Amino acid sequence: MQNMRLALRERPTGLLTDEHFDRIEEELSPLADGQARVRVVYVSLDPAMRGWVSPSTDSYVPPVPLGDTMRSLGIGVVEESKTDAYKAGDWVSGFTGWTRYLDVAPGQLNVVPQTVPMEAYMGVFGLAGATAYHGLVKTGEPKAGQTLCVTGAAGSVGSLVGQIGKALGLRVIGIAGTDEKCKWLVDDLGFDAALNYKTDDLEKGLREFAPEGLDLHFENVGGKPFAAALNNMKAFGRMVFCGFISVYNGERADEYPDLTALIRKRLTFKGFVMTDHFDEYPEIFAELGKLMQAGKLKYRLDIVDGLETAPAAFGKLFDGTNKGKLVVKVSDL
Known part of the structure; x- marks a missing residue:
């Protein structure tokens, strides 16, 4: 053979x-x-x-x-x-x-x-689904009524994070890289709003969506989207770090945020990788299965x-x- x-x-x-x-x-x-x-x-x-x-x-x-x-x-x-x-x-x-x-x-x-x-x-029942669920639910600890921002929102993980967030009663804004992707997030996946990081004013868009600030942020990208989210976090907000794809190939970040916000706003930063959490997969996939059966997840x-x-x-x-x-x-x- x-x-x-x-x-x-x-x-x-x-x-x-x-x-x-x-x-x-x-x-x-x-x-x-x-x-x-x-x-x-x-x-x-x-x-x-x-x-x-x-x-x-x-x-x-x-x-x-x-x-x-x-x-x-x-x-x-x-x-x-x-x-x-x-x-x-x-x-x-x-x-x-x-x-x-x-x-x-x-x-x-x-x-x-x-x-x-x-x-x-x-x-949904692979690494993307496990990452989205663990990162948002276990690491982010969301509460109904809170406001969530997701970068890389049209990607395999980000698109599921936003949908899980909606199923948990969050207001969700996604940041993606094309108008088509932003339209898909809102029209098909049920995000409350979406911004194109290449053409939209992210700072302005996030302030308009969440004038009191973001409670929770799920980071996949780095660079300008991350900086804009950090600048718009609410005091005691939580930022979950899944990836920084913008610098994986050795590029320099296109924008460095003012990290004094961590102190001024008493923020919580937490990164994770799913290789640390294989024991959770059966529980996670059971929960994702319930969401799929309820028609709350598309991919x-x-x-x-x-x-x-x-x-x-x-x-x-x-x-x-x-x-x-x-x-x-x-x-x-």
């Missing part, structure tokens, strides 16, 4: 592209006892992956070693099994990497129910075909051309 995988050739200094990977075609060995062979169907493209290929060793996960298959979350189907932990036909999710096939030992991937479309595990996927397209498609996360959760389709279900 032939496999193809993408291995990290060199570490980027800017945007991650095709030139940083080797395409490896290889014949798979017979499956070993105690393992299962998985055919990958989808892999997730996430901004955090840019940090995983940096040389830094002081992050929450070690860097991908040069020559190794690129790390990524994914979902696939068990094709063959020589372990009681998996059976042929099981759907399994976890860190699959950029590969068509992989052999796994018990516990390496999780078997997931086949009660929703497989692609749902790339969105959209931006699916590109072919594993070989993954490096080029990854750039869509940084130029804002993705519309929803960015996923690579590796094979047919």
Whole structure:
């Protein structure tokens, strides 16, 4: 059986592209006892992956070693099994990497129910959903009637944060990068308002929406959107930090906020990563399932075909051309 995988050739200094990977075609060995062979169907493209290929060793996960298959979350189907932990036909999710096939030992991937479309595990019931729920509900501790601002609001995480916020009785304003995305947030997802950070006056827009200030802010971007939110926080407000995608490729921040606001307004800043909270996933997905059944959550996927397209498609996360959760389709279900 032939496999193809993408291995990290060199570490980027800017945007991650095709030139940083080797395409490896290889014949798979017979499956070993105690393992299962998985055919990958989808892999997730996430901004955090840019940090995983940096040389830094002081992050929450070690860097991908040069020559190794690129790390990524994914979902696939068990094709063959020589372990009681998996059976042929099981759907399994976890860190699959950029590969068509992989052999796994018990516990390496999780078997997931086949009660929703497989692609749902790339969105609501995947890392995006877990991140949105934990970040807003567990870290942000929202209360009905409060005002929430979300940057990167049309992205896979931000769009769910805003919808969860609405389901919890919050007033929600999103900040996105195009008029089309802002319209989608308000008309389709039910946000109360949205601002285009490229064309709107963010300071003015936030003041008009929340003249008394923001109670809660969910940060995905950094730069001008973060500065505007910080300047418009209410005293004792809380800011939850999920990402700073604007500087992941080595760029300098386009605006540095006045951090004396932390003291003047007695703000709470808290960052998080979901690798610290795997134990919460069953509870989180149960709650997200209730919201889905109640019709309170919508999501959209931006699916590109072919594993070989993954490096080029990854750039869509940084130029804002993705519309929803960015996923690579590796094979047919």
